[in-house]
Amino acid sequence: MTLSNVGEAFGLTDAGTLLGSSPTARRSYSPARRQAIAEATELWGKAWGGSDRAALLVKEALSTSDLFRSATGDVLDRELLARYTDLPVQWTGFARRTTVKDFKPKKLIDILGGRTALDVVPELSEYPNAVHDTNEYEISVQKFGRRFGYSFEASVNDDIDELKTIPEAFASAARITEDTTANALIVTSAGAPNPAFFNAGNGNAPVAKILDHTNLSDAITVVSTKEDTEGNLVVPNGLVLVVGPAQEMNARRILNATEVRVTNGSKTTLEPNWLKGVVTLVVNARLKGTAWFVLPAPTSARPAIAVAFLRGWETPDLRQQNLTGTRVGGGAISPDEGSFNEDGVYFRVRHIVGGATVDPIHTYAATGVGA
Numbered sequence: 001m002t003l004s005n006v007g008e009a010f011g012l013t014d015a016g017t018l019l020g021s022s023p024t025a026r027r028s029y030s031p032a033r034r035q036a037i038a039e040a041t042e043l044w045g046k047a048w049g050g051s052d053r054a055a056l057l058v059k060e061a062l063s064t065s066d067l068f069r070s071a072t073g074d075v076l077d078r079e080l081l082a083r084y085t086d087l088p089v090q091w092t093g094f095a096r097r098t099t100v101k102d103f104k105p106k107k108l109i110d111i112l113g114g115r116t117a118l119d120v121v122p123e124l125s126e127y128p129n130a131v132h133d134t135n136e137y138e139i140s141v142q143k144f145g146r147r148f149g150y151s152f153e154a155s156v157n158d159d160i161d162e163l164k165t166i167p168e169a170f171a172s173a174a175r176i177t178e179d180t181t182a183n184a185l186i187v188t189s190a191g192a193p194n195p196a197f198f199n200a201g202n203g204n205a206p207v208a209k210i211l212d213h214t215n216l217s218d219a220i221t222v223v224s225t226k227e228d229t230e231g232n233l234v235v236p237n238g239l240v241l242v243v244g245p246a247q248e249m250n251a252r253r254i255l256n257a258t259e260v261r262v263t264n265g266s267k268t269t270l271e272p273n274w275l276k277g278v279v280t281l282v283v284n285a286r287l288k289g290t291a292w293f294v295l296p297a298p299t300s301a302r303p304a305i306a307v308a309f310l311r312g313w314e315t316p317d318l319r320q321q322n323l324t325g326t327r328v329g330g331g332a333i334s335p336d337e338g339s340f341n342e343d344g345v346y347f348r349v350r351h352i353v354g355g356a357t358v359d360p361i362h363t364y365a366a367t368g369v370g371a
Contacts, residue, residue: 191289290368
């Protein structure tokens with residue numbers, strides 16, 4: 001059965017409709033190629049959905065059609081990208097996204113100065129020059145990857161289920177890599193505030209305070225009253241409270257309370273919750289420990305954390321190893337029939353990402369444990 005026959009067996013129609021939802025178009029395809037990928041997408045979907053007939057057709061097509069085997073690679077790549085797009089990610093709540101053109105460090109330059117009120121200019125007098133300085137921050141990306149393989153015997157026994165695990169596993173690994181890269185900038189492996197960023201030199205050394213109304217109020221006041229080199233208050237333009245699962249319920253209780261009990265001496269009063277709507281809660285599911293952070297929102301003019309991707313390769317790249325040799329009588333061999341040395345079927349994912357701390361001016365870190 002040819003790939004075209006397989007498509008006809010299931011009444012496949014518009015290839016463009018099926019392919020138009022792809023999250024990333026890595027390359028251009030001819031109409032015939034697009035149709036082949038569309039047919040393979042439909043057939044694999046039915047096979048993975050439990051259709052015995054589709055499973056039989058898939059196995060037949062894999063063994064007889066080079067076009068179907070080739071199109072299957074594109075199906076897996078698109079499935080990986082779809083899963084990658086759908087998976088929740090943590091770092092976007094507190095880090096700025098950027099891109100770099102290569103593996104060299106990219107400079108993020110902040111021009112300081114000239115942010116005071118304009119000077120009075122007397123008649124026929126020269127306009128004064130703005131005094132300014134610059135801060136430079138660097139960010140670069142690294143290459144991450146993993147291989148996944150299974151034996152020729154496994155492919156004969158049940159290649160459909162083996163292949164189904166690849167996109168989801170690699171997509172999840174790529175998202176975890178992004179979160180791990182961003183989280184490492186603010187916490188240590190044990191979940192404590194990272195001293196490389198939170199330190200006295202940056203003016204944001206971590207404090208030993210629990211998360212409660214009073215301490216969160218104080219933290220917001222601290223980051224909202226920072227001054228630049230010219231003595232101007234620097235507006236945060238939005239703040240986020242970042243906590244891990246250990247502090248989530250406590251943070252929600254603090255921010256969502258309608259009223260707060262306040263005691264002054266022997267007198268106790270109920271006041272409206274002054275923290276409601278002041279900060280945006282970001283629950284970082286991959287953050288260990290009880291530490292909590294007040295950081296600028298990712299859209300802030302002075303972001304604290306940045307995550308970078310390589311331009312043109314901003315999503316995971318999936319490939320299949322093709323070291324099969326050739327038949328003695330001539331002719332190419334599909335990678336799905338196993339490698340030359342060990343009869344293994346191997347896939348590889350590559351993801352390129354990096355992170356860097358940027359401006360510490362609107363950052364605050366606490367251990368979550370009282371002194």
